[in-house]
Amino acid sequence: MTPSRAAFAAILAKDLRSELRTLQSLPAMALFSVTTFVVFRFGLDRTSLSGSLASGVLWATLLFAAVLGVNRLFVSEREEGGFDAIRLAPIDRTVLFAAKVAALAVYLLALELVAVPIFAIFFLDDAAGLGPLVAVLVLADLGLAVTGTLISSMAVNSRARDLLVPLVLLPLAVPLMIAATGATEPLLSLGGPSYDRFGSWLLVLGLYDLIFGLVGYAVFDFLLED
Amino acid sequence: MEFLFAAPALPLDEAGKYVAGAYVVFVVLLVVYVAIMAAKVQRIERELKDVAEIAERNKEQQAAPGREAEEAAPYG
Amino acid sequence: MYGKGLKPLSIATVAMIALSLSLVFFYAPLDADQGFIQKIFYIHVPLAMVALVGFIVGGVFAVAHLRTDNRKWDAYSYVSIHISVIFGVAVLITGAIWAKASWGHWWVWDEPTLVSFLIVFLLYATYYPFRYAIEDRDRQARYASVFAVTAGAFVPLNFMAVRMAQSLVHPRTFATSNGGLPGEMMLTFLCSLAAIALLWTTLVKFELAAKSASGQVKRLRRALDAPVAGGSSRIAPEVS
Numbered sequence: 001m002t003p004s005r006a007a008f009a010a011i012l013a014k015d016l017r018s019e020l021r022t023l024q025s026l027p028a029m030a031l032f033s034v035t036t037f038v039v040f041r042f043g044l045d046r047t048s049l050s051g052s053l054a055s056g057v058l059w060a061t062l063l064f065a066a067v068l069g070v071n072r073l074f075v076s077e078r079e080e081g082g083f084d085a086i087r088l089a090p091i092d093r094t095v096l097f098a099a100k101v102a103a104l105a106v107y108l109l110a111l112e113l114v115a116v117p118i119f120a121i122f123f124l125d126d127a128a129g130l131g132p133l134v135a136v137l138v139l140a141d142l143g144l145a146v147t148g149t150l151i152s153s154m155a156v157n158s159r160a161r162d163l164l165v166p167l168v169l170l171p172l173a174v175p176l177m178i179a180a181t182g183a184t185e186p187l188l189s190l191g192g193p194s195y196d197r198f199g200s201w202l203l204v205l206g207l208y209d210l211i212f213g214l215v216g217y218a219v220f221d222f223l224l225e226d
Numbered sequence: 227m228e229f230l231f232a233a234p235a236l237p238l239d240e241a242g243k244y245v246a247g248a249y250v251v252f253v254v255l256l257v258v259y260v261a262i263m264a265a266k267v268q269r270i271e272r273e274l275k276d277v278a279e280i281a282e283r284n285k286e287q288q289a290a291p292g293r294e295a296e297e298a299a300p301y302g
Numbered sequence: 303m304y305g306k307g308l309k310p311l312s313i314a315t316v317a318m319i320a321l322s323l324s325l326v327f328f329y330a331p332l333d334a335d336q337g338f339i340q341k342i343f344y345i346h347v348p349l350a351m352v353a354l355v356g357f358i359v360g361g362v363f364a365v366a367h368l369r370t371d372n373r374k375w376d377a378y379s380y381v382s383i384h385i386s387v388i389f390g391v392a393v394l395i396t397g398a399i400w401a402k403a404s405w406g407h408w409w410v411w412d413e414p415t416l417v418s419f420l421i422v423f424l425l426y427a428t429y430y431p432f433r434y435a436i437e438d439r440d441r442q443a444r445y446a447s448v449f450a451v452t453a454g455a456f457v458p459l460n461f462m463a464v465r466m467a468q469s470l471v472h473p474r475t476f477a478t479s480n481g482g483l484p485g486e487m488m489l490t491f492l493c494s495l496a497a498i499a500l501l502w503t504t505l506v507k508f509e510l511a512a513k514s515a516s517g518q519v520k521r522l523r524r525a526l527d528a529p530v531a532g533g534s535s536r537i538a539p540e541v542s
Contacts (some may be wrong), residue, residue: 038306046438047457062510072397094470103445147452150448150452154432154436154445154448154449155435155509157436157438157441157445158432158435158437159436159437160431160433161434163431163435164431164435165430166429167427167428167432168432170450171421171422171424171425171428172425172452172456174421174460175421175456175459175460175462175464178463178464178467179463179466182467183467197466200466201466204462204463204466205483207459207462208459208463211455211459212452212455213453215451217453218451219368219448219451220370222444222447223444223445223448225444236505241337241339241403242338243339243399244339244402244403245338245339245341247343247383247399248342248346248399248400248437249303251392251395251396251399252349252392252396255388255391255392255509256304256501258500259388259505263508263509266512267512267515269516270512270515270516270519270523273516273519273523274519274522275528276528277440277522277523277528280523280526280528281526282525296433298403
């Protein structure tokens, strides 16, 4: 195993293990999602959702829950000197970036494993659209993970950390949300899932992931300089 | 060929107000910017005046101690 | 020296603006569908295009800053974004006026370019609180450059996504592309575009010159061991 890959695996494993042990973010994100679903049930005065409403409620909730998780991503690094360790290690610093993106993506997928079935139970009459939804979830999670990691790594060194992440992350996430809801809406429509422009939206999601992945890869080094 | 798809055109006197409004917004923003820059330039002017006074004072102090030193120890 | 060349630039800008305004009101023909309202097009669209290019230019300067670590690029990036944000305010207000005149509503979600621009504007508006939140000046400059690069990459992607979201049922409300414009309108549009581009450049240079002058005064103060005056901005990069 090359040193970079070993380092990647080590950092990812450390993060996942630490989260499993302390359970800081995931339960909060899950709880937040379920409560938000309840708020929407009353706010919209609906007990069943389909099409654009279902898509909107699901993605808005996931997005805000993601913002909660992003805030915690680099805190342990900052407090325990992880940044210095990476700086001193003879490996490519973008390994830290890749590992953090992977960790955040895993958190988001874990969240969705809980939140999406509950969403279906609460609001959906027919779960047929959930299968293809997985593709949308995976691609969107990757995009959120990339931009979330980028913003979080800058915000962790700032004063207004908790405010900064939602402020900057939300506009950046808009194209992601447009594509995700665009793909999800026909999947959850009343008459059963349809794949209207499904491929195009997945393409947009993939493009977003690619472009911001490249941007992150290119600039992350500069974020670690002292 | 893109269609200019819109509601029917307003009569000229009403339309004129909107067009004028748009250009007025542009001019106002520009002038506001000029005003802010003017304030900045004023501040620079004031600071330069301060700095010039400090420089002149320093110059006088350099000349004065020279004279005092001579009077105090004319032979040493 | 940023003031150098500012005078001929401003003169060129004034001349171009005068020419464009004359063309808009005395030369360009009246639009068949929208009538006199269409004249807003000549101020709104150039402002939008120049603002967007300005954001991307800010991103390019940011790349230069990250690669060379020379602070002047950070100042260029900051000022480019600053002027573009101000132009952005003008774009949104003139866009709303145009929407009101054409559709009777101050805002329309049907117009993808305007909506995309709003999202881009919202993102760049966070540039200031973002800089403000980072106290260490070196880090602030570096992170701001990362922000500018990320946001620059965001602009085309955003426009693409919003355009795709347009329902295929609603036709585009106003054609803001310059395909299919009659010759006189095209000429007028191009002159307006040139005028606004020159204006942007003049304002950027102007602001850099003012910052540079401020910086020189501070330098002078330090050389004379005079107390440095308070009230320097926490976020605006210094130029000297």
